[in-house]
Amino acid sequence: MxxxxxxxxxxxxxxxxxxxxxxxxxxxxxxxxxxxxxxxxxxxxxHPAKVTTPQISSNIAPDYKNISFTVGEGKEKINGWFFPYSGSKKTVVMVHGYGKNRLQFEEQTFPLIARLNREGFNVMTFDLRGSGNSSGSTSTFGKNETVDILGAVKYLKQRTTEQIILMGFSTGASSCLSALTQTPYKDSIIGVIADSPYSNIxxxxxxxxxxxxxxxxxxxxxxxxxxxxxxxxxxxSLDVISKMSSIIPTPVLLIDGAQDNPHTDDNTRLIYEMYKRKSPVQAHYWNSGAANYGESYLSAQDKYIDEVVNFSNECVEEAAKAVKK
Known part of the structure; x- marks a missing residue:
């Protein structure tokens, strides 16, 4: 085989x-x-958790009125407070930062409001959309917040306010600077106080x-x-530094600290340097020496209030001079 x-x-x-x-x-x-x-x-x-506005005792807060207005295509309802000074037509609008509400520093905000009242200013504070007692749920770090400020300015101009100073903290500060470049009432905004704004988003x-x-x-x-x-x-498009030509020549007070953080420590100073180089109006810059971002008020409250009040009064004086020219 x-x-x-x-x-x-x-x-x-x-x-x-x-x-x-x-x-x-x-x-x-x-x-x-x-x-x-x-x-x-x-x-x-x-979508940060909302910090709801607490019930405030009348013995720690100046007299105020509840206010509300709507903004945006969705008609978001914005709620806030108006602290009037009898007969005054000048108002400081306070805009809180990310994760806060109409009282940026909680009850410690009242000494600043009270001092501005004594100096003859009305004060308006409100919850940005997605914050406090206002509607909405999303924080957009300046996009929608700018629209909210524009709504606040419109609300005031439809009433008796003739002169407005915008004052913001962190996101609120950058949003105030952005709102200045977009509002049809720019001539009525006589100054901006920006505490710890970002220069780029x-x-x-x-x-x-x-x-x-x-x-x-x-x-x-x-x-x-x-x-x-x-x-x-x-x-x-939210970068403040790209909007400097539209911010100038409105007087600006920039408040900074001494924090050592690569993302926050140069922003306010950079805006100041850009403004100073391009504007015929003197730029105001105050460094509180605060160790942490956005804590200038808490670290040097008396000096902070003095800086804000002095600048606000100076804005009123300069606006009066401009009218006489």
Whole structure:
């Protein structure tokens, strides 16, 4: 019997292929997890818990009236307070920062309001949309907030106010500067007080993400920052530094601290330097030496109030001189 050799086919191992597919599968899961966690973190940042306005005893607050007005296409209702000075036609509008309400420094805000009242100014404070007792839920770091300020200015101009000083803190400060460039009532705004504004939105979003996030920077920080900007629909058009030519020559008081943070420590100074170089009107800059971002008022309250009052009175005097020319 004739025997024929048997040919054996070499068996290919499927192990490398399985390992490759497993790695791909794991990477997809990791990316999906990073995306989901980043989106959740960004949603939490853009939808901060509302700090509701407390019931205030009449013995610690000046007399005030409840006010409200609507803004935006969705007719968001904005609620606030108006602290009148009898017969006055000049009003300081206070605009709070991210995660706050109409009382930026809670009850410690009242000494500032009371002093401005004694100096002859009405004071208006309100909750930005998505904050305090106002409607809405999303913080847009200056986009919608600017519209809210424009609504406040319109509200005042439809009543008895003739001269307005905008005063903002952090996001509110940058929004005040932006509102100045967009309002049809610019001639009525005789000054802006900006406490810790951002010069460009990327710096501020970096700061908010870092201060709000407990996750490791890599890979989450870039992903969260991207998601924050997409959810809030913001872009570099919010950069204050690009609007300097429209801010000038309105008098501006810029308040800064001595904080050591790469995302916040140069912003106010940069705005001041740009304003000083381009404006015929003297720029005002005060550094309180506060160790932390946005804490100038809390660290040097008496001096802070003096700076604000002196600047406000100077704005009124300069406006009177301009009318006589």
């Amino acid at each position: 004739r025997l024929f050799p048997v040919a054996y086919a070499e068996r290919k191992s499927v192990l490398p292929k399985n390992i490759f597919l497993a790695v791909i599968y794991i990477l997809v899961l990791v990316l999906a997890a990073v995306a989901a966690i980043s989106f959740f973190s960004a949603w939490r940042i853009t 990327d710096n501020y979003v970096d700061y908010i993400v870092e201060s709000s996030m407990w996750l490791p920077d890599i890979p989450f920080k870039p992903a969260v920052k991207f998601a924050v900007k997409k959810i809030s629909k913001i872009d570099n």
